[in-house]
Amino acid sequence: MNNLDLRQAIVRRVQNKSGEELTDVIESSIGHDEKTLPGLGVLFEMIWKSSDASEQSRMVQSLYNELNGTEAAPPSPS
Structure with missing residues (x-):
């Protein structure tokens, strides 16, 4: 299965689900x-x-905050 097929399969799995169902899938x-x-x-x-x-x-x-355990602003993008 190539990447495009995997993306399509994932989208099809969650398509037409309610907000509550999407939350359940994520959680x-x-x-x-x-x-x-x-x-x-x-x-x-x-x-x-x-x-x-x-x-x-x-x-x-x-x-950034999760990775660094801080509330500090991340470095500006280059």
Whole structure:
């Protein structure tokens, strides 16, 4: 299965689910079997692509804080 097929399969799996069902998919994937990581990556990719620059910056800030255990601003992008 190539990457495009994997992305399509993941999208098909969650398409037409309610907000509650999507939340369950995400929460049941976090911290569990590593096989779920590609699915979370595809979902994140979809969110990233549909986000404006300020939302992307907020996500990067949150990730930076998680990785560094701080609330400090991350370095500016180069």
